[in-house]
Amino acid sequence: MPHPARRRAGPLPFITCVCRYNTQFDFCTPAGNATVIDNPQYKDRMARLEKWRLAGIDPYGRRVDGLISTEQARALHSPNLEDTPHDGGPQARVAGRITLLRDIGKLIFMTIADSSGRLQIGVAKQILGEKFTTAKLLELGDIAWFSGKIGHTKTGEITLWADDFGLATKALLPPPEKFHGLSDTETRYRQRYLDLMANPQSMEIFLARSQIVRDMRDFLHARNFMEVETPMMQSLAGGAAARPFTTHHHALDTDLYLRISPELFLKRLLVGGIERVFEINRNFRNEGIDTRHNPEFTMLELYEAYSDLAGMMELTQTLVAQLAKKRAETLHAKQPPPTPGASGLPQIHLPYGERVIDFTPPFIKKTYAELLWQSAQVDLLDPASIKAGAARHGLENARQADTDVLAGELFERLAEPALAALDQPVFVVDYPAGLCPLTRRNPQQPQLAERFELYVAGMELANAYTELNDPLVQEATFGNQLAGLKEEDSMARMDQDFVEALRYGMPPAGGLGIGIDRLVMLLTNCTSIRDVVLFPQLKPRS
RNA sequence: GAGAUCGUAGCUCAGCUGGUAGAGCAACAGACUUUUAAUCUGUGGGUCCUGGGUUCGAGCCCCAGCGAUCUCACCA
Numbered sequence: 001m002p003h004p005a006r007r008r009a010g011p012l013p014f015i016t017c018v019c020r021y022n023t024q025f026d027f028c029t030p031a032g033n034a035t036v037i038d039n040p041q042y043k044d045r046m047a048r049l050e051k052w053r054l055a056g057i058d059p060y061g062r063r064v065d066g067l068i069s070t071e072q073a074r075a076l077h078s079p080n081l082e083d084t085p086h087d088g089g090p091q092a093r094v095a096g097r098i099t100l101l102r103d104i105g106k107l108i109f110m111t112i113a114d115s116s117g118r119l120q121i122g123v124a125k126q127i128l129g130e131k132f133t134t135a136k137l138l139e140l141g142d143i144a145w146f147s148g149k150i151g152h153t154k155t156g157e158i159t160l161w162a163d164d165f166g167l168a169t170k171a172l173l174p175p176p177e178k179f180h181g182l183s184d185t186e187t188r189y190r191q192r193y194l195d196l197m198a199n200p201q202s203m204e205i206f207l208a209r210s211q212i213v214r215d216m217r218d219f220l221h222a223r224n225f226m227e228v229e230t231p232m233m234q235s236l237a238g239g240a241a242a243r244p245f246t247t248h249h250h251a252l253d254t255d256l257y258l259r260i261s262p263e264l265f266l267k268r269l270l271v272g273g274i275e276r277v278f279e280i281n282r283n284f285r286n287e288g289i290d291t292r293h294n295p296e297f298t299m300l301e302l303y304e305a306y307s308d309l310a311g312m313m314e315l316t317q318t319l320v321a322q323l324a325k326k327r328a329e330t331l332h333a334k335q336p337p338p339t340p341g342a343s344g345l346p347q348i349h350l351p352y353g354e355r356v357i358d359f360t361p362p363f364i365k366k367t368y369a370e371l372l373w374q375s376a377q378v379d380l381l382d383p384a385s386i387k388a389g390a391a392r393h394g395l396e397n398a399r400q401a402d403t404d405v406l407a408g409e410l411f412e413r414l415a416e417p418a419l420a421a422l423d424q425p426v427f428v429v430d431y432p433a434g435l436c437p438l439t440r441r442n443p444q445q446p447q448l449a450e451r452f453e454l455y456v457a458g459m460e461l462a463n464a465y466t467e468l469n470d471p472l473v474q475e476a477t478f479g480n481q482l483a484g485l486k487e488e489d490s491m492a493r494m495d496q497d498f499v500e501a502l503r504y505g506m507p508p509a510g511g512l513g514i515g516i517d518r519l520v521m522l523l524t525n526c527t528s529i530r531d532v533v534l535f536p537q538l539k540p541r542s
Numbered sequence: 543g544a545g546a547u548c549g550u551a552g553c554u555c556a557g558c559u560g561g562u563a564g565a566g567c568a569a570c571a572g573a574c575u576u577u578u579a580a581u582c583u584g585u586g587g588g589u590c591c592u593g594g595g596u597u598c599g600a601g602c603c604c605c606a607g608c609g610a611u612c613u614c615a616c617c618a
Contacts, residue, residue: 105575174553404618
């Protein structure tokens with residue numbers, strides 16, 4: 001089986017060899033990396049590495065059996081200190097990175113960190129015997145395992161008294177400063193591993209993110225949704241309005257786009273008979289980067305046959321409130337809630353930046369028209385009023401542009417800031433139809449579409465609608481878009497295959513998208529998306 | 543795209559009106575059997591982001607560039 005050629009990025013020189021699959025692999029040597037060579041502590045640690053080798057120990061060890069987490073080890077100690085002897089309760093074996101080291105002669109206290117937390121290790125010459133000399137070689141940043149009895153010190157710190165240990169991995173570069181951690185934002189993002197090892201708060205955010213996504217999947221599976229994966233490389237980037245990234249497939253000699261939305265493929269699955277379907281995965285949009293936008297971001301998108309906007313609203317509210325409740329309980333286990341429940345009803349409060357968001361359902365519901373009227377004194381259903389409002393507020397394209405587009409601009413400029421001031425999630429409903437080419441229109445008021453967006457702290461968190469399943473209307477809408485918009489706006493590209501799928505019949509359905517990164521931001525009190533994306537996109541270092 | 547702020551030791555940060563580059567942690571040498579950011583004694587460590595300019599003299603002032611953060615703009 002042929003292997004794809006792999007190349008490691010970076011400024012290092014490459015040595016190319018031919019492996020037995022007759023495929024070229026590149027390996028980089030550390031020799032060319034000036035920043036490493038110039039670091040004097042690197043040389044000191046290289047010397048230490050040799051000492052391990054001279055002691056007959058491979059500084060890059062192998063598998064370690066019988067490990068428990070530091071959290072489990074800690075739990076082996078009885079809650080009452082006196083019930084476990086200070087110098088020896090149950091036997092345990094733990095492993096982790098050495099984050100603190102206090103050498104006081106014939107006794108060394110180390111603090112090791114694993115993904116569950118931290119634990120103090122007592123390394124005493126009296127207990128460890130001859131191996132103590134080797135243990136003295138351990139330094140900050142090394143990864144090691146320790147066996148011993150769980151006890152405590154006279155100050156009450158739960159401690160594993162090591163009777164055996166091993167070096168798992170030697171660290172050749174020093175870890176970040178032990179007390180202040182790593183605060184340089186650029187290094188935190190570019191070398192996230194340093195952030196994770198030095199800043200427990202950062203680790204906690206990504207653990208929380210993982211838990212949130214997992215709970216979301218559980219929630220959807222409980223409602224009989226089926227998870228799927230649809231193409232990320234599409235020959236037409238549809239389902240949203242955004243500039244796509246372009247790439248090229250050599251064998252097919254064809255340009256492809258990274259998807260900006262999975263929508264049109266998920267709806268094809270509705271046609272195929274998958275009645276409840278969801279996907280949690282990346283979308284890619286070639287647009288600006290700021291505290292709320294990363295070029296690749298994770299979306300939950302789901303479709304439910306025989307449902308509609310109201311169904312999506314119930315699902316969204318239940319899901320978001322449930323996730324927020326769990327998060328609040330986690331936080332409140334550590335510290336009391338920011339505000340006490342006022343009315344005796346269960347309250348779900350989470351801190352966000354300077355304020356506290358109340359996720360207690362039901363969420364507020366406001367119509368697009370009423371928000372537009374309050375903020376811009378414009379009547380959504382009166383084109384003349386919109387035109388006048390656009391002119392009044394100095395929109396450049398007030399004369400020629402479509403009134404729904406103008407209303408959308410006024411809404412973003414004037415109504416969204418007002419939404420940002422609210423400390424509760426808000427459903428904005430009844431969007432102008434011209435802004436919703438994939439949405440079913442309101443039968444009573446055809447100018448409006450059956451769509452909502454959920455705003456929290458001024459962020460668009462969710463977007464949902466009653467799906468348009470009439471192929472004739474869909475084709476006409478695509479056609480109108482095609483006529484009116486620029487080439488680079490991908491909604492303007494007619495997806496004939498999708499329209500054909502609709503002709504076979506797509507059940508009436510509700511559809512929903514939730515921005516996972518933004519949801520995690522809200523639930524973990526992060527005001528920048530870069531703090532909830534492990535490796536956010538930054539400019540390459542020159 | 544515009545503005546503001548920032549870039550100094552491995553890390554966290556000082557640096558006065560422009561006058562020989564500083565601290566803590568980390569490192570190195572040593573002491574220490576209950577520490578908790580251990581402590582104590584001693585030592586070494588710098589492309590002050592890069593390139594120009596002004597000046598007798600620039601970490602500091604000026605210009606340009608690179609990178610970052612935030613705000614605004616763009617983004618249905």
